[in-house]
Amino acid sequence: MASSTPPMGEYTLPGVMKYLQREWQRNEKDRIQWELERAEMKARIARLEGENKSLKAHNSSQEKEIKMLMEALKSEDAKVPKLPPLDTSPLVEGQQYLSKCLEEVSYLLHPDVVDVDVDAKDREAAAREAVRDTRDIREVPRVPVQEQPQQLTQPTTHSQPQTQPTTHSQSQPQTQPTTQTQAQSVQAQAVSQAQNGDASATSSWKLQHELTGNNALNMSSFESSTALLTASEDGLIKRWSLEKAKKHESKSHSTYTGHVGTVTSVVASESSGMFYSAGVDKKVRFWQSDLVTELFHINAHKEGIVALDVSEDNFVLVSSSTDGTTKIWSIKTNDMLHSIEGPKRATQDENSDLSEDTFANKPVSASSVLLYKDGTKLVVGYENAHIYLIDVGSGLVTHKIEDAYNSEDNGVTCLAMVGGAHASTQELTLLAGFRDGVIRAFDLAGRLVWQVDAHKGAVSSISVDPASGEMFASVGASLGVKIWTVGATEPVEQIACNSPATASSVTWTAGKEGSIWKGHIATCASDGVARVYSCLR
Numbered sequence: 415m416a417s418s419t420p421p422m423g424e425y426t427l428p429g430v431m432k433y434l435q436r437e438w439q440r441n442e443k444d445r446i447q448w449e450l451e452r453a454e455m456k457a458r459i460a461r462l463e464g465e466n467k468s469l470k471a472h473n474s475s476q477e478k479e480i481k482m483l484m485e486a487l488k489s490e491d492a493k494v495p496k497l498p499p500l501d502t503s504p505l506v507e508g509q510q511y512l513s514k515c516l517e518e519v520s521y522l523l524h525p526d527v528v529d530v531d532v533d534a535k536d537r538e539a540a541a542r543e544a545v546r547d548t549r550d551i552r553e554v555p556r557v558p559v560q561e562q563p564q565q566l567t568q569p570t571t572h573s574q575p576q577t578q579p580t581t582h583s584q585s586q587p588q589t590q591p592t593t594q595t596q597a598q599s600v601q602a603q604a605v606s607q608a609q610n611g612d613a614s615a616t617s618s619w620k621l622q623h624e625l626t627g628n629n630a631l632n633m634s635s636f637e638s639s640t641a642l643l644t645a646s647e648d649g650l651i652k653r654w655s656l657e658k659a660k661k662h663e664s665k666s667h668s669t670y671t672g673h674v675g676t677v678t679s680v681v682a683s684e685s686s687g688m689f690y691s692a693g694v695d696k697k698v699r700f701w702q703s704d705l706v707t708e709l710f711h712i713n714a715h716k717e718g719i720v721a722l723d724v725s726e727d728n729f730v731l732v733s734s735s736t737d738g739t740t741k742i743w744s745i746k747t748n749d750m751l752h753s754i755e756g757p758k759r760a761t762q763d764e765n766s767d768l769s770e771d772t773f774a775n776k777p778v779s780a781s782s783v784l785l786y787k788d789g790t791k792l793v794v795g796y797e798n799a800h801i802y803l804i805d806v807g808s809g810l811v812t813h814k815i816e817d818a819y820n821s822e823d824n825g826v827t828c829l830a831m832v833g834g835a836h837a838s839t840q841e842l843t844l845l846a847g848f849r850d851g852v853i854r855a856f857d858l859a860g861r862l863v864w865q866v867d868a869h870k871g872a873v874s875s876i877s878v879d880p881a882s883g884e885m886f887a888s889v890g891a892s893l894g895v896k897i898w899t900v901g902a903t904e905p906v907e908q909i910a911c912n913s914p915a916t917a918s919s920v921t922w923t924a925g926k927e928g929s930i931w932k933g934h935i936a937t938c939a940s941d942g943v944a945r946v947y948s949c950l951r
Contacts (some may be wrong), residue, residue, distance in 0.1 A: 619895075619909045619935060623946040625654050627664040631938035633875075633919035637682040637689060637703060639926040641667075642936050644944050645677035651691055653703065656934070656946060672699055672708045679722040690731060692719035698733055698743070712748060714741060721783040728789025730806060738777025740794050742806055752809025756780055757800045757816070784829040786842075795826030795846060803858070815860040824850050830876040832884055832900060843900055847873030851890060855900050864900050877922040879933065887935055889917035895937060895947070915941035925949075 629648040637643050642654045644666075651673070652666035675694040682689035688709075692698045696718060699711040715735035724731050730751070731743040738756035743749070759776040782795040791812070794802045803813040828847040832855075843863065844856045849872040855864040871891020879885040885906065887897050895909040895917070911917070917937040925931035931948045938944040 618907065619947040619949050621945060622661065622934070622948040623654075623656060623659050623944075624662050625652075625659065625664075625666070625944040625946070626662070626942065627666070628652065628938075628942040628944065630940045630942055631918065631944060632676060632678055633680060634921055634936045634938040634944050635680045635682055635689075636921055636923035636934070636936065638684050639923050639929075639934065641703070642944065642946065643680045643682060643689060644938055645680045645691065645693075646942070647676045649673040649675055649677060649693065651677055651680060651701075654944070668703075668706055670701055670706055670708070672711070673697070678718065678720055681722045681724045683724055683726050685726050690722055690724060692722050692733055694718035696735075698722065698731070700748075710748070712743065714743075715739060720780060723783050723785040723792070725785045725787070725789025725806075727787065728806065730785070730789050732783050732785055732792050732806075734780035734783040734794055736779040738779060738796075740780055740783060740792075740802075740804070742792075742809065752806075754794070754802070754804055754809055754811065756794065756796050756802070757798060759798070781826050782829045784831060784844075786831070793829055793831075793844060795829050797825035799824050799826055799848065801826060801829075801844075801846060801856070801860075803860075813858070813860050815856060824848055827873050828876045830878050830886055832878055832886060845876055845878075845886060845900075847876050847888065847890075849873075853888060853898070866898070866903060868896060868898070868905075871916075874916065874918050875920045877920045877935070879922050879924075881924045881933060887920050887922050889920045889937055891916050893917075895920060895935060909935065909947055911937070911945065913939055913941055913943060913945075915939035915943075 625642070625644065628644060629646040629650070631644055631646050634642055634644045637653065640655065640657050642656060644652050644654065646652075649671065651670040653668040653670070654663065655667040658667065670691075673691065673693045673695055677691055677693040679693075680689060680691045682703075687703050689701050689703060690698060691701065692714070696713065696715050697711045698714045698719065700709045702709055714733050715737055716739075717735050717737040719733050719735050721734045722732065724745070729745045731745055732740060733743070734740045738758075740754045740756065742751045742754075744751055755777070757778045759778055778796045778798045778800070780794055781797050784793045785806075786792065790806055792804050792806055794804065796802075799816075801815040802811050803815075804811050825848070826846050827849055830845040831842055832845060833842040842858055844858065846854050846856065847868070848854065851867060851869040851871055851873060852865055853868045853873055853876065854862060857863055868888050869890025869892045873888055873890045876886055876888050879887075885897055885899055887895050889895055893913070893916075894911045896905040897907040897909070898905050917939045920935065920937050922933060922935050925933050925948075930950060933949050935947045935949075936944060937947075
């Protein structure tokens with residue numbers, strides 16, 4: 415009976431020797447490698463110990479030098495004689511003298527305030543006149559300037575009173591014509607300012623911050639009521655803390671790098687602490703406000719991106735590009751939900767030197783994009799003045815505004831929406847700024863309901879007051895910020911700007927709850943300065 419045990423392998427002397435030789439070679443190789451690594455580590459440790467010793471020696475020498483300098487400074491301070499206490503009596507006397515001068519000027523400007531009649535009715539009329547004359551310049555009546563001398567030099571019709579007037583008219587009778595002329599000049603200047611609508615005299619918005627240290631700025635966006643984001647042509651995004659910033663601030667709180675070339679759009683999501691940016695590098699970048707490096711980016715379009723908008727309610731992000739496409743992205747998954755094609759350019763004229771199909775079927779560049787607050791619909795403006803209303807869920811165009819202002823020379827530059835929950839009316843009205851300087855308002859059916867010549871050149875940007883939902887600010891080629899309401903033919907208010915550079919962006923945010931500020935308006939311009947204007951509650 416044969417055994418079921420498999421035959422054992424036979425070991426030969428040459429095979430065993432070959433195996434032992436191979437194992438010995440591998441062991442020697444590992445040993446040599448370990449020796450090399452050990453030598454490298456020893457050298458590195460020695461180098462680090464030497465650097466540590468040199469740093470300690472340098473540190474100790476610096477400490478000794480600092481101590482010597484401190485001792486020398488103390489000895490120099492001891493040599494300086496103590497200054498006597500400041501005598502403030504001249505300042506007090508000067509203040510009292512200035513108060514007397516102001517009283518004198520007030521009397522000269524308003525001589526009719528003096529009580530020159532014992533009759534009670536005349537005294538009451540004089541008191542009312544004094545109150546009326548001390549009101550703000552905005553309430554000065556628009557009276558022709560040439561009528562003022564008659565009022566100032568008109569002889570009184572009252573009989574000579576028994577009681578003499580105050581000593582001003584008695585002690586200086588010879589200088590009265592001169593002072594009347596000065597009063598006439600000042601009052602005429604006030605009337606002229608009121609007639610010209612001087613913005614600095616009527617504006618309730620005051621310059622609170624000038625943020626410098628930027629390249630030419632393209633846009634600004636409030637991350638919150640106390641933080642402002644600015645984007646510039648050098649690819650940098652800067653975050654400014656308005657609570658910590660000085661009036662003239664050059665150092666930003668954070669600087670974000672990553673874009674190549676101009677950053678064209680920045681939008682923020684206050685609830686999530688994130689913001690999103692895009693530029694000519696065709697990418698949409700995602701940022702966390704407390705991190706200076708991007709979280710990730712999306713290669714969004716074939717050409718540069720011109721506009722972004724985000725909806726916190728619907729978790730969607732929208733981007734528009736010069737390639738004519740508008741894309742809807744999911745913030746949660748970073749996936750593209752829809753891509754919408756824009757209008758095409760008209761066919762070239764047959765009499766042109768170029769062929770007919772040179773511009774045929776070429777996409778028209780998008781110029782601006784706007785999401786509804788609930789994120790269900792969006793509006794896209796194009797450079798040929800077309801406006802598309804799009805359903806976000808399906809990606810389909812529901813309305814087109816393309817007949818009235820179809821022109822390659824009069825494109826849409828910016829979009830905004832007034833009305834809704836915070837406004838007195840629940841009806842939404844679409845605002846569109848154009849290159850011809852006109853702001854036009856449309857209902858959601860695409861019908862024109864209002865328009866106004868807002869600026870001499872193109873309207874650069876529009877931003878709606880988040881508190882009221884009805885007022886909005888605009889900037890353009892004409893200097894300064896104009897505040898409007900739909901239906902008005904003149905701006906409700908103007909904010910003067912002393913910069914010759916044209917503002918490229920305006921953004922409006924409500925003041926922080928519990929603060930003294932009612933709201934903030936920020937503008938940025940090609941001079942690299944972002945200006946923040948604030949209004950008291």
